Amino acid sequence: QQPVQSPQAVILREGEDAVINCSSSKALYSVHWYRQKHGEAPVFLMILLKGGEQKGHEKISASFNEKKQQSSLYLTASQLSYSGTYFCGTEVRAAGNKLTFGGGTRVLVKP
Amino acid sequence: EAGVAQSPRYKIIEKRQSVAFWCNPISGHATLYWYQQILGQGPKLLIQFQNNGVVDDSQLPKDRFSAERLKGVDSTLKIQPAKLEDSAVYLCASSSTSGSPKTQYFGPGTRLLVL
Numbered sequence: 001q002q003p004v005q006s007p008q009a010v011i012l013r014e015g016e017d018a019v020i021n022c023s024s025s026k027a028l029y030s031v032h033w034y035r036q037k038h039g040e041a042p043v044f045l046m047i048l049l050k051g052g053e054q055k056g057h058e059k060i061s062a063s064f065n066e067k068k069q070q071s072s073l074y075l076t077a078s079q080l081s082y083s084g085t086y087f088c089g090t091e092v093r094a095a096g097n098k099l100t101f102g103g104g105t106r107v108l109v110k111p
Numbered sequence: 112e113a114g115v116a117q118s119p120r121y122k123i124i125e126k127r128q129s130v131a132f133w134c135n136p137i138s139g140h141a142t143l144y145w146y147q148q149i150l151g152q153g154p155k156l157l158i159q160f161q162n163n164g165v166v167d168d169s170q171l172p173k174d175r176f177s178a179e180r181l182k183g184v185d186s187t188l189k190i191q192p193a194k195l196e197d198s199a200v201y202l203c204a205s206s207s208t209s210g211s212p213k214t215q216y217f218g219p220g221t222r223l224l225v226l
Contacts, residue, residue, distance in 0.1 A: 029212065032214070034217075042202070091212055096167060097159075097213050097215075099215065100156070101153030101154050103151075
């Protein structure tokens with residue numbers, strides 16, 4: 001079963017913040033975040049391991065709440081380059097590094 | 112370091128025709144994945160190889176899709192015969208076997224349109 005991402009879409013002004021959530025009904029080993037621009041390949045952002053670890057990439061950070069089986073991606077002081085579709089990919093232990101991707105969150109950052 | 116290479120980038124075929132896609136992973140990456148991404152959706156895993164062996168092909172429609180990785184490096188995904196619903200982007204990704212968890216790196220994809 002694929003993880004559920006919310007919101008499905010968000011429109012921001014440059015400099016604003018946003019949060020994208022990724023929830024799973026299964027116990028997760030890791031959560032992988034990617035950004036995909038139109039017509040391009042998904043680009044790796046970061047991996048979160050269970051344990052509530054927080055990581056960052058530029059001004060984008062993420063956390064993993066093991067109790068809720070939920071990861072959140074934080075876009076801080078958004079830039080025009082942050083526009084794209086963000087996907088979370090979830091990994092269940094003993095699944096052989098198999099990722100199941102959510103439906104994506106479309107982000108549009110306007111000047 | 113060169114990334115994942117895929118060809119062709121675009122393909123248009125008629126339904127019931129056959130088509131093949133090629134992928135060359137990042138050098139040294141033993142694990143290779145083929146994904147199908149339908150417009151507006153996330154990538155869906157079709158098949159995963161480790162070296163030249165299949166790890167997972169549970170979501171591969173085996174009546175029409177086939178994939179091989181004969182020498183444990185590059186791979187080919189084939190569809191025969193194609194259906195209208197196969198229109199999608201076919202993404203190839205690779206990862207190394209060291210470390211855990213393992214990052215998957217994606218190629219640019221092949222955009223398939225079935226008419």
